[in-house]
Structure formats: C-alpha cells, structure tokens
Amino acid sequence: MTATEERSVPKPVFTDAEAGAKVFPDSDARRFNYYNSAKRKQSHYEDVTVEVQPDPRHYLSQGWLYAFADGKGGYPLEWTALKAWGSDRPEPERGPGSGGKGYDWPAHGWHEFRDPNEEWELTLYRYNANVVRQLNQNVDAARQAKAFEQWNPNWVDFVAKHVGAWMHVDHGLGLYLFANANRRAPTNMHNNAISVNSMHRIRAAQDLALYNFTLTEEIEGFDGTAHLETWNSDPAWQGVRETAEQLTGIWDWCEAIFAANVVFEPLVGELFRSNLVQQAAPANGDFVTPTLVGAGEFDYSERDLRYTKAMFDLLVNDRQYAEHNKGILQGWLEDWVPRCIAAARTLQPLWSQPDAKPTRFEDGLDRAKSRFVGILSDLGLKAPKELGQ
C-alpha cells in the first residue's frame, strides 16, 4: 500500500467576521461617507467612481506629489478656459503645523458632474459586447441570405468609398480627441465618461473596417481599399478631414468635447449617418449597412451626447461662472460652426451618387441644423449667424 502524503492546504477557519455579527461603533456604517450623492441615495455608479481622482482642495492634504516640468501636477483646473464654482479658490497652503485643512466636499463645482449613463466597468462591457454581438449576427444573417447580391452596383461603390471613409473620422476622434481628453478633466466622473466615448468611436471605426473586410470577401468587385483613396484625396471628403484634424488639434479639453459632440456630430456626423446613409441604403437594396451605422448613431445620440449635455448643462448654469462659461461657449460656436458647415457642404456631391437618391442634401442639412439648434437651446446657447451659411 502506498502512503499518500497529506497535501499542504490552508484550513478553513470559522471567524464569524460577517456583517452584523457584533454591535460596536460603526458596525452598521455601510455607506461611503466621503461624498454627497447627486440624488437622495448614493448610486452604485457613484460608489465606484466618485473621489478616485484626488483633489488638493479637499482631502488631498499633502498636495500633488509629482509634477510636469512647469510645476503643475495632477489635474490642473486651468486646462480648460471654462470654470465651475470654486475654481478660483486657491489650493490650501500646507506647511509645518498646517494640518489637513481644505474645503468641504465637493470643494468646487466640477465634482458635481455625474454621467447620466452611469458608465463603469460592468455597464461599458455589457453595452459594447451587446453591440458587437448584434452587428456580427446582422452581418452573418445577411451573408447567409445573400443579401449583398441585392445591392445596386453604384451602392457597392458608395459603401466602399464613402461609408468606408467615415471610419477614419471615428478612429481619429476616438484616439486623438476623446482618448486624449481622458487625461485632462479634474474628476474621475468626467474622465471615465470621456474614456467610454473614446471606445465607442474606436469600436465604431473598427466595426466599419471589419465590415469593409467582410464585403471585400462577399461582393465581387468590392474594392476594400477604396476608402483610403477617398479619405486621402476625394475632394468631397477633404472638408471633413480638415475639420477632423482641426478637432484633434484643440488644446482645451472642454473645447475639444464641445466642438466634437455639440457641433461636429450633429452638423456633420448625423448629417452623414442619418440623413444620407440611413436614408439611402434601403432603397438601394441594403438593409445591413444601416445596422452598423445605426449603432454608431445610437452611441452618439443616446449615450455620448447625453453625458455631454449633462456636463455642459452644469457649466452654463453654474452658480458662479454661468455667464463666463456661456461667453466662452458662444465664442467656440463662432469658431466651429462655420468650419463644420463648410465640411458638411463639401460632402454635398455624395447625395447624388446612389442610384436611389436620399432626401435632398439641403433638406438633410436643414434637419441637422434644426437638431443642432435644439441641442443649443437645451444648453441655453444661441445659434451663431454662421449657421445660416
């Protein structure tokens, strides 16, 4: 008989260390007590996001510990020209015997922002996994149904070139505008929402690229590289490209989010997606492309615009800096509306390319403008005169 050597394993020990096993001071204090919730009850989202990025104006008693060469550490409030109440309060000076003094929570108005989408780990993976699963299924179903055979020949070309070109916009803004802005804002709630926005755009870009890859395999004569030529040199796209590049060149993180989500997306993004591709596709025999483009549209209109409005709504209604902020936002509108209108107008030749035409360009643009004015009106901002161009 062989002797079995006893395995070395830790033994379970009953410790009775469960909630409620004893009564003592704090034994039932089971809520995070370092922040005030936006609504009556602390939400799960708030619990996992609020206060993770510190702030030297309240609990951060030793201040930032590392800085850039210019001496600025952490998340300087002056990385945007916009202000929230309390922004101008000086950081408490600390020295021998100063203690941990600071301001009461939230110390300044930036901390009041909450992402209405309540994005954190669980929500963002659940949402995006559902989107990519649905898109995969749609494309697979179309492939099995030989749906691509029903496309008008001109539409094949249109999708290769122009739907393909949009992936570059998504990719460029996702990486160099939104992912970049995730470093800049002073609260974790801002930066998490912006990170999620970034991933929506990068995912949408990849969705279109992989769709293009599938179409290259499925449709004879589909030119899987046509989008590159279109993006690089088709005059109809150079206005959009120039504006996209300008957007990635913005220094101020609030201006970047504002210019992209409040101005560019309604005037150019939705114009292209909703008022061109979505309208034209069905009549050209295509029921698949709208599902992909529609996913990007939903990301923007139902998620990204939603947090953006909540973010700027606080700033235009700020108890201290509302007028200051509105003035700056109006200035940004004057800069960005003409650029975006010009980019939109450069796209006009696309409206005549499919065999089955969508609604007229001017009608689509009017719809986009009207939508844009609605967003501005929600934020208490005025449409600049350049909108009439």
Added chain:
Amino acid sequence: MSRQSVAKAHQKIQELSWEPAYHTPVSHYGTDYTFRKAKKKDPLKQVLRSYFPMQEEKDHRVYGAEDGAIRGNMFRQVQERWLEWQKLFLSIIPLPEISAARAMPLLFRTVPNPELHNGQAIQMIDEVRHSTIQQNLKRLYMQNYIDPAGFNSSLRNFQNDYCGTIGRQFAEGFITGDAITAASVYLTIVAETAFTNTLFVAMPAEAAANGDYLLPTVFHSVQSDESRHISNGYATLLMALSDESNHQLLERDLRYAWWNNHAVVDAAIGTFIEYGTKDRRKDRESYAEMWRRWIYDDYYRSYLVPLEKYGLVIPHDLIEEAWNRIWNKGYVHEVAQFFATGWLANYWRIDPMTDKDFEWFEYKYPGWYDKYGKWWENYNRLATPNGHHPIVAEDVDYVYPHRCWTCMVPCLIREDMVTDKVEGQWRTYCSETCRWTDADAFQPIYQGRNTPNMGKLVGAREWETLYHGWNWADVVSDMGFVRDDGKTMVAQPHLDLDPKKMWTLDHLRRMPEVQSPNVLLNRMTDEQRAAFQADYNRQGPAGRPAPRA
C-alpha cells in the same frame, strides 16, 4: 473569431490611421526621448469586436463569484487580520489603475507609431475597468464584512493618511513629467511587467489562504489584462532602444523606476502578505520567496537581462540591492513594524503577532525573533488601553524614523539613510538611490544633458510636518478616522471589537505632541546634523536606538 481571422482583422484595422495633412494633433506632453518613425508591430493585436465580449465574459465570472460569496457567506470564514489590511490596499489601488488610464495619451504624440496607439487606447479602457471593479470589491467588503469602518471612508483616508501617500506617489508617477519616463518606463516596463506579479498574483494566493476568494477572483481578472499592457511597454522599449541617444535616459529611468517600485510596492505588498496572513504553514512561500520567483527570476532574469544584447544598461546593482534589502536588511519587517508603530494614524486594525507567527517568521527568516520579536511582544502588551499610551509614545526601544523625501517610505534601514540639501531644505532619504532620484534624476539637466521635460517631485511630502505641534487626538479628528460615536478610533492595535477594549480620542489626548523629524532636522546646526546622522546610521535593526559608544 478564429486566431487567423483575428490576425487578418487586426491587419485590416491598421488601415484606419492616417497622417494628418492639414493640422497636427495637439501635443500636450513632452519627452526628451527621440523616436525614429520605425514601423513596429502592435503585439496586442486586439480587435474590439472580440475584446468587448471577452471582457464581458470575464465580468460574468467575477460577478458570479461575488454573488456566490455573499450567498455562501464567505465572510463567516475570512480572517479579520487579512481583511483589515485590505482597507489600506483597496483604498490605494484604484488610483494607480485610473492613473494608468490617464497615462496612455501621454504616449500618443511622443511615440510616433499609430499601431501602438490602438493598444494604448485599449489599455486605457482596461484601466477604467480595473479601477471600478476594485472599487466595487471594496464596496462589497464594506457591506458584508463585520467592520465597515475604514472601507466606508477609504477615499478620504487614502488622500490624507501617511501610508496612502506612499501609494499615491506610485500612481502620480504614471501621469506627469517626461511622457516616456512616466507612462512607459515607470508604468508599463517596470510597474506592470515586474511588480503586478506580486500585487496581483502573489497576493491573491494569500487572500485565498485567509478565506477570501473574492480578491483572487477580481485581481486575477485584472492581471489577465496586464499581459497585454506589458506588450505595450515592450514595444515602446524596443523603439526607444533603436535610437542610441535614448540609452542614457533609459538607464536613468530604469534605475529610478526600479528602485521606486521596489521601495513602494515591496513595502506595501510585503507587509500585507507577511503580516496580514494567518496561514503559517511552513511550506507556504514567504514574500521573499515569492519575490525571488516572480520578480528576480521571471522579470529580471528572463525579461530585463536579455535586453542587454540591445545595448541597454540594466541596473544589476539595484536589483541585487533590492533583494539584499528584502532578505538581509529586513525591509518588509521594518515596514510592517513602522505601520504598527503608527497604528493610531491609520484607519484599519492591526492584529498583534502571536507565538505561532513568531515561529513561522523565525523559520522563514532566521534571526527574525532577535530583531523583531521583543518589539511585537511589547505591541501585544500595549494593545488595549490600560493607563499607558499607544506604543509610539512608550519606551520600547524604538526611534521614530525620518521620512524618505523620494519614496516616502521612512528611512527604516538606518545605516542607509542619507541627507542632502535640495532647494534650500535639508531632506532625508532612505537610500543613496532615492537621494539621486530627487537631486539628480528629476532635474532639468542630467549628467550635463538638457532634460527639459523631466518632471519634478513636489508637494508636502512629509505627513508628519503637516501635524507638527498637534495633539494626537486632534490629528486623528482632523483626518476623520473616528467612528460614529464621535470618539472611538477606526484604527486599533488589535482585533477585539468590544467597545471597552477600543481606543478613543480621550486616550490620545494625554499623549505628547506630534513632532516632525524634518522640521527638527532643519533647525539643527551643521554640527548637530552631522552628529544626528551618525547616530541615526548606527540605529536599528528594528528601530532600536544606537548603541552607546
């Protein structure tokens, strides 16, 4: 998707990037490194179509385990000794994670390789995931563990506590200064490639041995993302190596990053593993043994050393010295003793060591009892209030240490402590390397070379100085480490939850005032300071006063 189709899909998405023709993307961050526009492959090959469902599946497992733990009442069998240290660990760790997310864009304009930017953006969202999944774990502990105090106040505490600050400097090192130094060398090449092994692999094993299988569930899910982040660092490192002019900076940064990571991570994780566990099986690996396996063999010997063939100078001396500090100089034991000395400034409870613990320490670290045993016996003797002060104000042959200006862990290995006058202030450092980091590495000129993008060490880096001259009761109130009866402290030097055995602010009121060692140092004359340093260097081990000459 099949592996082949993932590769093809990844190839396709490389078509997404383009060279700007009209405007250049904004450059917020600088580096003194130079990169040729060499084509390098993104080793991650991650496509979001497969990434999101993969992460969602991982989430399902994590949240399923969390549900199971609650239904199965895991908390009936978790060791309080272990969970108490999680109050510190889980208040620190979400910030380094989120800082890593914020660090990624530092690399976009400084590493001219769009293929890598994709991997960096995915790392960004991974880090958001890690931060919130860890916050969620802490929330769950707060709701289900017997003593929620400390968990419920964690993010306030973390930002003003003298241990939290050590962890915070780790996180801030990712997001400021020279972009490559911070986001690439410090974060991905050293912190993630080397030290997440002890953080997220060694520590979960210890958690499980203490009846806590949720920490392993969450942290292994986190660690499975780290391997991709390591690839980001490696790809950038190879690009940097291809330009000779970067070698001087890489050597500087590897020295800084290695030493700072060692000082901070080994202090924290070493203490959690060795002093937070109740598992004293002799064949359980000690922290030193885990370190040897995960960091020395896996990282140093199989990752760093092979880079020598590319001409990279590896800080062999500092790696050996880190081991020397852990194995011969008792680094982890000194740190644990310091945390316990200052228990009253914390927000968790620290269990005294028992005879069984002593036996294990002596077995794993021969000579341990002679150095530390007596002090822990005193700790136990002074654990419940009985007319005496907390141990820090009692005569137990312990000299309160000076703080290291750089790594912010105190100068616990007394013979290694050095001083220097930097920017008009006398500072103490735990080691010559930490002095070099402050005085030489983080400066606008390095070895005669202009390094205008290098960051700075700033801030009120010594916690004790903020409270110089304060009564201890006021210190603890100011930090907010008090329970809901308005007087019982969150921190306790034992695990007894009987209110009669717990320390209150009233007990602290009788103590002598807090004194900042650094304030006192700066008041000394040159002669006094020289004598002070000579005395300090003769102190220890275990914080003992210098033997009389």
